Amino acid sequence: MAHDDHPGSAKVGATSSEGDQAGSDAGQILAEHDEERPGRQLSGPVAIAITALCALVSVFVLWTVFLPLAKGTQYYLTIFLAVVLPLTFLCYRSGLRLSVGRLNRRSEVPAASVDRDNPAALDWVLAVVSLVVALYPLLAYDSFLERRQIPTTLDLVAGLVLLVLILEATRRTTGWWLPAICLGFFAYAYYGAYLPIDWSLAHVGFNIDEIVPQLFMGTSGFYGTPLSVAATYIVLFTIYGAVLDMSGAGKFFIDLSFAAFSGRRGKGGSGTAPGRTVTLAGFLLGTVSGSGTATAVSLGTVSWPILRRAGYPREQGGGILAAAGIGAILSPPTLGAAAFIIAELLRTSYLTVLIYAIIPTILYYVGIILAIEIDARKHGAKAVEISTASPWRLLGRFGYHFLSLFLIVAFMAANIPPFKAVVYATILQFGCSFLDRTHAMTPRRLLEALATGTRSVLPVTAVCAAAGIIVAVVTLTGLGLNLAAIIVDGAQVVGDHPTLVLLLTALFAAVAVAVIGLAVPVTASFIIASVIITPALLELGVTRPEAYMFVFYYAVLSEVSPPTALAAVASAAITGGNPVRTMWASWKYALPAFLVPFAFVLSDNGSNLLSQGPLLGVVWATLVSVLAVAALAAATGGWIVGPARAYERILAFGAALLLLYLEPLTIGVGGALLGVAVAVHLIRRRLASPVPDPQGGM
DSSP, rough: OOOOOTTTTTTTTTHHHHHHHHHHHHHHHHHHHOTOOOOOOOOHHHHHHHHHHHHHHHHHHHHHHHOOOOOOHHHHHHHHHHHHHEEEEEEOSSSSOOOOHHHHHHTTGGGGGGGGGGOOOOOHHHHHHEEEEHHHHGGGGGHHHHHHSSSSSSHHHHHHHOOOOOOHHHHHHHHHHHHHHHHHHHHHHHHHSOOOTTTTTOOOOOHHHHHHHHHHHHSSSTSSSHHHHHHIIHHHHHHHHHHHHHHTHHHHHHHHHHHHHHEEOSSEEEEEEEHHHHHHHHHHHHHHHHHHHHHHHHHHHHHHHHHHHHHHHHHHHHHHHHHHHHHHHHHTTSSHHHHHHHHHHHTTTTHHHHHHHHHHHHHHHHHHHHHHHHHHHTTOOOOEEOOOOOOHHHHHHGGGGGGHHHHHHHHHHHTHHHHHHHHHHHHHHHGGGGSGGGGGGOHHHHHHHHHHHHHHHHHHHHHHHHHHHHHHHHHTTHHHHHHHHHHHHHHHTTOOOHHHHHHHHHHHHHHHHHHHHSSSOHHHHHHHHHHHHHHHHHHOOOOHHHHHHHHHHHHHHHHTTOOOOOHHHHHHHHHOOOOOHHHHHHHHHHHHHHHHHHHHSSGGGGGGGTTTTHHHHHHHHHHHHHHHHHHHHHHHTTTTTSBBBHHHHHHHHHHHHHHHHHOHHHHHHHHHHHHHHHHHHHHHHHHOOOOOOTTTTT
16 A cells, blocks of 8 residues: 555654565565465566456456346356456466565565566466366356256366366465365265265265266356355455555545544644554554455554554554454445355345444444553553644545445445445545545556456455355255254253353354364355354354354454464564464454354344344443443453452453343343452552551651
């Protein structure tokens, strides 16, 4: 992201050598640690040609919003995959991702040798082959669909080749784990008949001529819901995000955050609480990025010098960056890609999903702001003096960057489909860019934005097409229902009380989603969990919105979950902190988000947190949950009014758990426990305070 200063903007770290160095390394750090963006740095005629092709794909996508193809959605998906898959081989390296050390060494290579990062002969061959096999169904499309039950040998060969190419594209963009998982599911479909017959997971087994048509010729495989979401919603939002970024919105959001939290100190001076500022900036910057790791890195290049000057240790500073970055995926109006899949699975509007996310987002930010404020006091962090314009002046001059965001929500509220709403918002943002000459969308900048929009969706498309393999196998074998029965039966081993069974099932589900998320990107982990774990929650009476939102939050939070918290590792690379300690710091800041989803599913009143109940119920559930989050922050941070003792923290933690159950009895007991914790803390501090000497001494 370019950080050209707006007139009168906050020059955060503009003269800091640390900030400059962090900025120069940001692209390398992002390529190393963001699961979905380790792309090539193309140059020369190849870069020009691929940029033009990517821009044309964006134009095609925008065109089909208003003039859809006559042969329907699957026909469009076939074309979309046929143009995106070859670009993936050209834009992503064939080798394993480089280590940080190798990336640092690579940054020292002279500019003239950058051409080595352009596609090699093998990449061009794979691009051509993928184009041919992906377009194969269009040679006689109607006939292709009709012979699904009796595929020809050529159909099977084309399907198998496309399977291999999708897995290779996924490996290039996200690593080995997701392709390995997909191959495991494929093997399960083929060898399931060899499992012991008394096993719950055993099935009759399927031949290649049954599996491949399910993947290649149906609507639950390569061309299923995941790819449909990537080719409609997600690509349009990546185009919008690119235009938003190119028009200067990202820089404005950071400037506004620092200006909003600055306070006057002395004559002509100003100070800001960096922790709160970074949190707000992460929320706003997420509308541009859409990636937790990318938001953390972009934010860190600007904000880490300020956090360090304020006195934050490297690990706590990195934890703040990671927690703020992940919050961007959880926050309306542009949630992560998985949120679009939720809308499709629930057959509801994207606006409804945004409404589900509002209160959990409030609770998330209340939790991390309280945790950050506690750490600021524990580490003696101080306000930092920076040069800022008035927030009102910034809003008056550059507040138009918010218009397109508001327009998306307003259009969806008016029942305009989200893909049309985001196109209108993109057009509005394009027009508004000319209000700032520095960031006006000239033809060249527009071309770059359109190309960036398509390049950003390449890894998501590969992941979604690969995830379709898992969905198809689960549908074919009935694996989801079998796993649901296993999970519920495992919970019932401990006891048969309905609440206990539901609690243990939710706990198993949370751990399973987190474990899946350690290996694969957020979108893929959500898709996998939604088909093999969600049925267990549904079987116990949890509603579909609550179950899917539960899985969504744990899929997102895997990015701050040790031992492979990518957002935290990337933040540690920015701050120079210890990666493991940075992971635990970010996990501590995000802890309320790990516990709040249990409130969705354990109590009937949990639906209020998704704004599904009456207004009064939503209000009281929100207030009680805010109190629970405050208790959690006190327990994990070890601070109430001052440093808290172990027994005070235990009381606060117990109070938080009881309050989050959202039942009258537990709310009463939890509130009483919290009151006791606060009272004991205050009495202890008062007794420990020195008594003033009546004669004036101590």
